[in-house]
Amino acid sequence: MTTQTEKMLRFDDQVVLVTGASRGLGRAYADLFSQRGAILVENDLDIVEPPEPETTQSQLASTSKKFAIAGSAIDGGALVERVLALTGRIDSLVLNAGFLRDRSFAKASEAELHELLDVHLMGPWRAAKAAWPAMVKQGFGRIIFTTSPAGLYGGFGQSAYSAAKAGLIGLTRTLAIEGEKHGILVNCVAPLAASRLSMGVLPPPIAERLPPESIAALVAFLCHPSCTTSGQVYEAAGGTIARQIMHRNLGLHLGQIPNLEAVRDAWQAINDASQGEDLVSSTDALLRFVSRWPDASHLGVNV
Numbered sequence: 341m342t343t344q345t346e347k348m349l350r351f352d353d354q355v356v357l358v359t360g361a362s363r364g365l366g367r368a369y370a371d372l373f374s375q376r377g378a379i380l381v382e383n384d385l386d387i388v389e390p391p392e393p394e395t396t397q398s399q400l401a402s403t404s405k406k407f408a409i410a411g412s413a414i415d416g417g418a419l420v421e422r423v424l425a426l427t428g429r430i431d432s433l434v435l436n437a438g439f440l441r442d443r444s445f446a447k448a449s450e451a452e453l454h455e456l457l458d459v460h461l462m463g464p465w466r467a468a469k470a471a472w473p474a475m476v477k478q479g480f481g482r483i484i485f486t487t488s489p490a491g492l493y494g495g496f497g498q499s500a501y502s503a504a505k506a507g508l509i510g511l512t513r514t515l516a517i518e519g520e521k522h523g524i525l526v527n528c529v530a531p532l533a534a535s536r537l538s539m540g541v542l543p544p545p546i547a548e549r550l551p552p553e554s555i556a557a558l559v560a561f562l563c564h565p566s567c568t569t570s571g572q573v574y575e576a577a578g579g580t581i582a583r584q585i586m587h588r589n590l591g592l593h594l595g596q597i598p599n600l601e602a603v604r605d606a607w608q609a610i611n612d613a614s615q616g617e618d619l620v621s622s623t624d625a626l627l628r629f630v631s632r633w634p635d636a637s638h639l640g641v642n643v
């Protein structure tokens with residue numbers, strides 16, 4: 341008979357980097373990975389690094405299962421190089437560090453856009469880029485990017501944050517396609533949880549029902565070797581987990597070069613969402629357009 345312990349998912353010998361691990365969601369993720377046996381590398385701006393001799397490969401071989409790297413996750417490449425120097429491998433990247441700027445578009449500045457692109461998009465891109473060759477060599481890797489409902493749907497005061505967070509969705513889908521043959525799975529989470537970041541954004545009676553710990557199992561499962569899912573975006577809040585679906589309505593073929601009035605007259609049908617299809621890649625999206633052409637079968641397109 342299988343015992344509960346045998347069924348438990350563990351991360352023994354797996355090196356997991358969690359950025360933004362000092363508090364909030366990152367803290368909850370780090371704790372769960374630690375409890376399940378991972379060799380955890382935490383990063384945060386305000387993290388305290390232990391003295392140098394405690395963070396060597398020989399130390400890892402004996403007892404150390406926890407490493408701390410101070411500094412900005414914007415330097416994702418340098419961060420991953422440190423992880424590789426400390427542990428010799430990297431299995432999972434949980435790219436979670438970040439902050440919010442809440443300002444209407446009329447008042448938002450380009451400097452803020454750069455700040456948010458740096459922390460939410462550039463840092464994770466650099467970390468993934470630096471880890472990629474090691475993951476390809478290992479034939480194994482898990483990358484978790486962190487988007488937001490504001491990145492998916494938009495939100496008042498979130499123009500720069502939304503732009504940065506939405507960039508991660510395209511990055512997730514493309515890296516999932518490129519990583520497939522190397523055993524690298526890439527997914528994205530859009531959490532909602534009470535934290536320093538969301539304080540003042542979430543109404544208090546709802547916030548108290550949204551502990552950061554409620555997101556941790558999703559993130560850990562996506563990193564586990566037994567998970568085979570890639571290229572997906574999951575939303576999670578207070579114990580509910582849902583998959584974001586890239587869905588396009590059937591649309592309408594109006595001839596190769598539709599005229600302006602034809603677009604006007606077909607506007608309702610163009611927007612009709614009663615039927616649609618899920619898309620898995622840009623090639624899939626193109627082929628489905630081609631399949632609407634009257635002569636699609638002559639082109640050998642059949643989706």
Ligand SMILES: NC(=O)c1ccc[n+]([C@@H]2O[C@H](COP(=O)([O-])OP(=O)(O)OC[C@H]3O[C@@H](n4cnc5c(N)ncnc54)[C@H](O)[C@@H]3O)[C@@H](O)[C@H]2O)c1
Pocket residue numbers: 359360361362363364365366383384385386411412413414436437438439459486487488489530531532533534535536537538
């Ligand atoms: N809390 C939510 O409801 C919510 C919603 C959508 C998205 N998110 C995203 O989840 C992630 C975590 O947010 P949280 O709610 O736990 O916020 P939080 O403020 O509680 O924690 C974020 C952590 O990231 C660290 N950090 C910020 N910039 C950093 C940098 N440059 N380098 C290293 N560490 C840095 C902070 O010091 C902090 O410890 C963020 O990417 C955020 O955008 C959160």
